[in-house]
Amino acid sequence: MIIQDDIKFHTPADVGHQWAETYWLGFYVPEENIYGWIYMVFRAGSGAMTCDVEFINRKSANMYDALYVDIQNHLKIPENLENFSLANGLTFSARSPEQYRVDYIGVDDTEIHLDFQGIHQPYDIHDPEIDPMARKTSAEAVEHSGFGSAYASHFDLTMRAQGKIKIRGKSYDVDCLATNDHSWGPRPERGMRMMGYMNAHFGTDYVVQTIWEFDAGRPDGEQHVFKHGYAIVDGKLRGGIAASLKVTHGGIYPQLIELSFTDVEEQLHILKGTPLAYCNWVPYGCCPTGHSMIAWETDDRTGGIGTLMEAYPLDTVTGGYLHDDITKTSAP
Structure with missing residues (x-):
């Protein structure tokens, strides 16, 4: 269960350099085909953190085709996690586990001024009262998390993001749903696991x-094993009990996504997605990631917007591990 104190650091007394605490905050401007995010990784054992601010609006394997990239890997870690300002121009405030404020003054006339408000309780993947896929022991929970010990503690939260952004002098209003998360635990950069993270937002009612275990060495359609997830149906949070996923790839990027998801009330959800924008995201130097903004539809709904991330840790996928198809990058 996530409580108010979880907006604070969870640093253990014997903290080592592999310990990490992370925030992921994404948002969309669908009418402009813009996808933005703020990603923060706090390494208390090293006294440093990463803050990554990016915007993309096209499908490209080339990182320089992004609208804006500001990745800083060695910022000084703040004294507390609830309220802080960083040397890169970002200020963050967590009023509760469900409510955040972010302000950012970057370079080239780029700014972010957003409020994030959760639309449900934080979805703790290790709490059996919330997630029917939760495991009984901590060892089983880590193994089943989808990202190993990096998700030893982890919650997902679908939020409404509202405010304004400016990208290289052009301003945009933001009013969207996005699923964000907060994690803490050992996150080694050697032996990092492949994983997938995917969501679709049609409105507060759906x-x-x-979260997926991911093995890119297998053919498309056999790569993903469901670990955790939820549906929101008519405003009600429902944990997932089963799912299957087929991603048809062009290189590390999706071309077609087919999702079958069953919630705890045994309702089957069938979704299809195609990419609107993607990039090679490198949240860690060891881990390129196929990162996409996705357009979603169901049999009776259109206009869904969401995210697909698939991580390719280099110490795993190098040395001939991947099959030939996935090593041929396609960027239409």
Whole structure:
């Protein structure tokens, strides 16, 4: 269960350099085909943190085709996690686990001024009262998390993001749903696991969020094993009990996504997605990631917007591990 104190650091007394605490905050301007995010990784054992601010609006394997990239890997870690300002121009405030404020003054006339408000309780993937896929022991929970010990503690939260952004002098209003998360635990950069993270938002009455074990060495359609997820149906949060996923790839990027998801009330959700924008995201130097903004539809709904991330840790996928198809990058 996530409580108010979880907006604070969870640093253990014997903290080592592999310990990490993370925030992921994404948002969309669908009418402009813009996808933005703020990603923060706090390494208390090293006294440093990463803050990554990016915007994309097209499908490209080339990182320089992004609208804006500001990745800083060695910022000084703040004294507390509830309220802080960083040397890169970002200020963050967590009023509760469900409510955040972010302000950012970057470079080239780029700014972010957003409020994030959760639309449900934080979805703790290790709490059996919330997630029917939760495991009984901590060892089983880590193994089943989808991202190993990096998700030893982790919650997902679909939020409404509202405010304004400016990208290289051009301003945009933001009013969207996005699924964000907060994690803490050992996150080694050697032996990092492949994983997938995917969601679809059609409005506050219908959302699907999922976490996947991912093995890019297998053919498309056999790569993903469902670990955790939920649906929001008519405003009610429902944990997932089963799912299957087929991603047809062009290189590390999706071309077609087919999702089958069953919630705890045994309702089957069938979704299809195609990419609107994607990039090679490198949240860690060891881990390129196929990162996409996705357009979603169901048999009776259109206009869904969401995210697909698939991580390719280099110490795993190098040395001939991947099959030939996935090593041929396609960027239409």
